[in-house]
Amino acid sequence: xxxxxxxxxxxxxxxxREKMIVVSGLGSTAxxxxxxxxxxxxxxxxxxxxxxxxxxxxxxxxxxxxxxxVVTGDGEMLMGLGSLATIAAQxxxxxxxxxxxxxxxxxxxxxxxxxxxxxxxxxVAAGCGFQHVRTIREPGELEPLRMDLHALDDxxxxxxxxxxxxxxxVLPPRDGAYLTHRLRxxxxxxxxxxAG
Amino acid sequence: xxxxxxxxxxxxxxxxQEWAQSVYELxxxxxxxxxxxxxxxxxxxxxxxxxxxxxxxTVTLTTEEEGIALAAGAFLGGKRSVLLMQSSGVGNxxxxxxxxxxxxxxxxxxxxxxxxxxxxxxWQVPMGQSASMVLEASGVIVRRVDSVEEVYPTVEAAIMxxxxxxxxxxxxxxxxxxxxxxxxxxxx
Numbered sequence: 001x002x003x004x005x006x007x008x009x010x011x012x013x014x015x016x017r018e019k020m021i022v023v024s025g026l027g028s029t030a031x032x033x034x035x036x037x038x039x040x041x042x043x044x045x046x047x048x049x050x051x052x053x054x055x056x057x058x059x060x061x062x063x064x065x066x067x068x069x070v071v072t073g074d075g076e077m078l079m080g081l082g083s084l085a086t087i088a089a090q091x092x093x094x095x096x097x098x099x100x101x102x103x104x105x106x107x108x109x110x111x112x113x114x115x116x117x118x119x120x121x122x123x124v125a126a127g128c129g130f131q132h133v134r135t136i137r138e139p140g141e142l143e144p145l146r147m148d149l150h151a152l153d154d155x156x157x158x159x160x161x162x163x164x165x166x167x168x169x170v171l172p173p174r175d176g177a178y179l180t181h182r183l184r185x186x187x188x189x190x191x192x193x194x195a196g
Numbered sequence: 197x198x199x200x201x202x203x204x205x206x207x208x209x210x211x212x213q214e215w216a217q218s219v220y221e222l223x224x225x226x227x228x229x230x231x232x233x234x235x236x237x238x239x240x241x242x243x244x245x246x247x248x249x250x251x252x253x254t255v256t257l258t259t260e261e262e263g264i265a266l267a268a269g270a271f272l273g274g275k276r277s278v279l280l281m282q283s284s285g286v287g288n289x290x291x292x293x294x295x296x297x298x299x300x301x302x303x304x305x306x307x308x309x310x311x312x313x314x315x316x317x318x319w320q321v322p323m324g325q326s327a328s329m330v331l332e333a334s335g336v337i338v339r340r341v342d343s344v345e346e347v348y349p350t351v352e353a354a355i356m357x358x359x360x361x362x363x364x365x366x367x368x369x370x371x372x373x374x375x376x377x378x379x380x381x382x383x384x
Contacts, residue, residue, distance in 0.1 A: 023269070043272065048295040051265030055295075058269020058277065061230060061253055066273075082258030083265075090255060176299035180272060188274045196276075196302065196359035 002137050006100045006162040007035050010071060012142045013098065013149060020149070021059055021183070024172075025052040025072030027107040029100055033071060034172035040186040043179055044172040050079030053097055057087050060095035063187060067094050069149060074101040074115045081124060087155070088129030096149050096156045097125075102164040110164060125157040132156040215347040215373070216241035219306070220249075222348065226355045228276045229253060232263035236282035238308030238374035243280065260285035261292035264303060271301045276359055279305040283312075283327040283368070284320060293334040296364050303336070304358040305366045306351070313371035328368060337365040342372055 010032045014022070023043045024033040030044035043059075045052055056070035077084075077099045087095065103116035115121060122135045132154055136145060145158055173179055184193035219242050223231065231246045232255040233239060246252045257263050263279035270277040286307060296303040310317070311324020328338050337357065341350045350367055357363045 045295075047298070048265060048268075048292055051261065051268075051292055051295060054262045054265030055269040055272070057255075058230070058266040058271070058275075059273045060269075061255075062270045062273025062275035080262070083262050085258050086255065086262055176295075180299040180301060183272050184274065187272070192274060196362065 003161050003163040004137065004139060004142075006032050006102070006160070007167060008139070009100070009142055009160055009162065011036050012139075013069075013146050015146065016150075018150070019066060021063070021066050021068045021187075023052055023056045023059065023068065023070045025049070025070075025076035027073060027076070028102070028167075029071045029073050029076070030172055031167070031170045032100065034170040035167075038172065040182050042172065043183050046174045046176070049076055050083070052076055053080055053083045053087060056095055056097065057083070057090060057092060060092040061090070064092070064094055066187070067096065067150065068092075070095070070097045072097070072099055073106070074099055074103060074113050074121065075105045077121060078114055078119070084125050084128040084130070084157075088125070091129075091155050093154050096152075097158070098145075098149075099157075099159045100162050101159050102162045104164045106164065106166065110166070122157065122159045130155060130157045133158070135159040135161065137161045215344050215369075216245060218348045219351050220245040222351050222355060223252065223278065224249075226276070226352070226359070228278050228355070230255065230266070230270045230275055230277035231280065232257050232266050232277060233280035234258075234260050234263075234282070234285050236280070236308045236310075238282065238369060239280045239306070242306075260288045263305070264289055264292040264295060267303055268295050268299065268301055271296075276302075279303075281305060281307055283307055283309045284323045286327040286330050286366075287323055290330060290334050293336060293364065297335045300362055302358040302362050303364040304354055305336075306369065307366050308369045308374050309371045311371070315371065324371070331366045335364055337363055338368060339365065340368045340370060342370045344373065347373075 021041045024030045026045045052072040060068040105111045122133045126133045260281045267277035311320035354365045354367045358365045
């Protein structure tokens with residue numbers, strides 16, 4: 001069965017990204033995001049496992065004019081499965097969640113996750129109420145997804161089945177206060193970013 | 197089916213409504229626009245006020261730590277969010293509290309207490325007794341409210357501390373204030 005290269009896939013999805021906010025989960029997806037550059041609209045997590053999608057929801061509700069993309073791994077998404085129910089109930093039209101599913105806990109020794117054993121995250125999302133759900137295995141399916149990330153006026157959930165190969169780490173900044181101020185300054189301007 | 201009786205026994209409904217109204221008014225005055233919760237009967241009135249106001253967005257959570265990540269995202273986007281929960285939810289929050297702490301973000305939660313005053317359910321006691329310590333150990337400033345008169349000034353000060361000084365703060369609404377639940381077999 002064919003599998004995607006996670007870095008190539010994300011680079012494709014972020015082509016002509018324009019003003020898209022990207023929140024990443026901790027670990028491999030943070031490195032994937034860093035491998036695509038270091039944009040002020042990036043918010044890579046280094047912890048808070050299970051929280052990436054909810055950070056995305058908060059951003060999407062606070063900034064309805066921006067598209068918000070959450071890119072996270074299967075392990076991180078599994079820890080926050082309940083958030084899929086919470087998000088579907090809110091149905092923010094500007095939020096997209098993409099799970100890089102390598103069926104492994106890649107940071108900790110490549111142990112299999114539940115998606116290697118029994119769980120289909122796309123089915124979970126659909127069951128929670130996501131109306132636009134897909135699982136992608138072929139590079140040719142990435143461009144239509146990229147178009148939807150930019151143009152679809154609705155909540156979207158996509159699973160990318162990616163190779164479990166370990167890639168060289170590309171580290172994003174890990175100072176949380178810096179990342180916070182950088183994103184707020186970009187969205188709100190420096191003066192408001194420095195205020196409460 | 198036997199169910200717990202949800203009535204308040206130690207304080208009348210009007211008193212519960214009174215503090216909920218003042219907290220709701222503070223949310224409006226202080227531009228808190230995003231209210232998330234795992235419901236508790238102690239927050240019932242406040243949740244109803246918030247859900248009845250089209251200018252507020254309410255988010256029903258499956259577990260309390262979702263509300264911390266939600267508040268972080270809201271702050272990144274320039275909005276103020278508050279998390280409502282019961283003391284039993286505090287333990288669910290511990291690791292996620294690292295997010296606002298490391299990122300120097302404000303965080304405010306209003307916690308209705310169980311397991312500390314006339315509690316009928318022994319399963320509520322452990323988290324009720326440890327909530328304050330767990331929060332403080334996680335870097336959260338803890339303030340308690342024991343009477344109706346203290347609600348407005350304490351929540352107002354907590355909002356200022358959270359959003360002006362970017363602190364993590366929890367206001368614990370004592371079980372004495374919200375009233376202890378009782379439970380009788382056959383009640384529903």
